[in-house]
Amino acid sequence: MTVPSPGPPSPVPVLALGDILLVTLPGELHDATAEQLQQDITERIARSGATGVVIDISGVDIVDSYLGRVLAEIARTAALLAARTVLAGMRPAVAITLVELGLTLTGLTTALDVDRAMRLLSDPVVERPEAVDRTEGSP
Amino acid sequence: MRVSEHDAAHEAAAQRVTDFLRRRREQIAQRWADAPLFRTVFTVSRDEAVEACKAVVDALAEVAADGRLEDISAPGFAAVRDQLGRTAASRARTGSSPAQIADEVAGLRAPVTELLRGEFADPSAPEAHEAVLTLAVLMGTLRLVVMETALDAGEELIERQRLQLMEVATPVIQLWDGIVAVPLIGTLDSARSQVVMESLLEAIVDQRAEYAILDITGVPTVDSLVAQHLMKTVAAARLMGAECIVSGIRPAIAQTIVHLGIDLGSVVTRAGLADALAYALGRQGIVVPGRPAAGASRS
Numbered sequence: 001m002t003v004p005s006p007g008p009p010s011p012v013p014v015l016a017l018g019d020i021l022l023v024t025l026p027g028e029l030h031d032a033t034a035e036q037l038q039q040d041i042t043e044r045i046a047r048s049g050a051t052g053v054v055i056d057i058s059g060v061d062i063v064d065s066y067l068g069r070v071l072a073e074i075a076r077t078a079a080l081l082a083a084r085t086v087l088a089g090m091r092p093a094v095a096i097t098l099v100e101l102g103l104t105l106t107g108l109t110t111a112l113d114v115d116r117a118m119r120l121l122s123d124p125v126v127e128r129p130e131a132v133d134r135t136e137g138s139p
Numbered sequence: 140m141r142v143s144e145h146d147a148a149h150e151a152a153a154q155r156v157t158d159f160l161r162r163r164r165e166q167i168a169q170r171w172a173d174a175p176l177f178r179t180v181f182t183v184s185r186d187e188a189v190e191a192c193k194a195v196v197d198a199l200a201e202v203a204a205d206g207r208l209e210d211i212s213a214p215g216f217a218a219v220r221d222q223l224g225r226t227a228a229s230r231a232r233t234g235s236s237p238a239q240i241a242d243e244v245a246g247l248r249a250p251v252t253e254l255l256r257g258e259f260a261d262p263s264a265p266e267a268h269e270a271v272l273t274l275a276v277l278m279g280t281l282r283l284v285v286m287e288t289a290l291d292a293g294e295e296l297i298e299r300q301r302l303q304l305m306e307v308a309t310p311v312i313q314l315w316d317g318i319v320a321v322p323l324i325g326t327l328d329s330a331r332s333q334v335v336m337e338s339l340l341e342a343i344v345d346q347r348a349e350y351a352i353l354d355i356t357g358v359p360t361v362d363s364l365v366a367q368h369l370m371k372t373v374a375a376a377r378l379m380g381a382e383c384i385v386s387g388i389r390p391a392i393a394q395t396i397v398h399l400g401i402d403l404g405s406v407v408t409r410a411g412l413a414d415a416l417a418y419a420l421g422r423q424g425i426v427v428p429g430r431p432a433a434g435a436s437r438s
Contacts, residue, residue: 087378087380088380090378090380092337092341092343092344092375092379094378095375095378095379096336096337096340096375099336099371099374099378100371104374104377106405110377110378110379110380112343112349112381113380116349116380117380
């Protein structure tokens with residue numbers, strides 16, 4: 001009989017799908033695990049030369065300011081290594097809480113689900129409106 | 140000593156009034172049934188009015204027996220509170236003002252006082268005087284109870300209508316595959332903007348919408364608070380992975396926004412709902428042929 005170990009929680013797996021790394025966050029994420037994840041992703045991008053990171057947070061009920069900061073930092077470090085980060089599947093309740101907290105995660109690209117996030121990353125033409133909007137007046 | 144004598148006199152009077160109310164229940168009810176308050180509400184049968192009056196008499200007798208003459212929350216009133224509320228509400232529906240209803244309740248006092256006076260051989264005796272006074276206090280309390288119940292009913296109605304209005308006023312419409320719109324009508328306060336945000340985010344998930352249009356054509360004024368609510372909704376939708384477009388910005392509102400120095404820089408805005416839809420379709424790669432008038436003026 002194996003007893004569940006009370007030691008440090010197991011790390012979050014990082015899957016590679018072609019040039020894209022896929023991370024599905026568990027419902028409860030310990031601060032230590034989040035930090036470990038940040039390192040794992042950075043190392044994987046550097047090693048494999050991935051061009052995109054999809055973070056699936058559809059199973060996450062609560063995003064606090066710490067996790068919000070970790071996510072923003074992952075996106076910034078990934079950007080330094082020339083990879084784009086997309087946050088996928090945020091729940092309405094989480095979005096409302098984040099907005100009420102004033103954490104709008106402005107540097108991050110978001111998508112409705114993993115499928116759209118993958119499409120967003122695989123299609124180099126699709127850019128987020130911030131960049132497009134200014135030039136949009138000319139047809 | 141004097142105080143206890145005084146109290147004893149009070150108690151005796153309350154007891155006398157209780158006895159009187161219980162004994163003459165039938166006569167009081169018969170007289171009240173002809174009063175405008177009951178006659179106009181129970182139009183179907185007089186017996187029904189008499190029954191309603193008896194219930195009120197019983198309640199008054201119980202309150203008097205408890206000695207809680209001036210207590211509008213006395214348990215004796217619990218049984219008739221509902222009925223009184225309905226009676227007052229139906230009077231209010233036929234156009235009576237609260238003051239008129241209060242007067243009608245006050246009108247119930249005269250017939251019962253008359254009956255009480257008839258009980259005494261000498262109507263000017265101190266006991267008679269005390270009993271009439273006690274009854275007057277009791278009837279005053281009844282009047283307060285009716286008014287309180289009526290006001291409560293009114294407040295409940297207002298609250299229910301406010302909730303209904305809130306739900307009715309924020310429908311989320313699917314305009315196209317992946318495009319939803321919320322036409323906002325009326326003042327946007329924090330409670331409403333919360334409802335708008337919630338229903339919009341739910342719709343984004345349900346319909347897998349990538350574009351959400353907030354149409355503020357029906358919003359009379361935009362101040363910094365309304366703008367803040369809009370920005371919050373836009374930010375929440377963005378976090379979900381949908382892009383928000385604010386449309387229906389009338390020239391006057393555009394000027395107000397600029398004058399107030401509100402920064403909507405990060406939000407895509409369009410003049411009309413049609414323009415916003417065209418933008419969203421264009422972003423999805425669907426080419427919309429320009430409207431002839433617009434195209435002519437542009438080229």
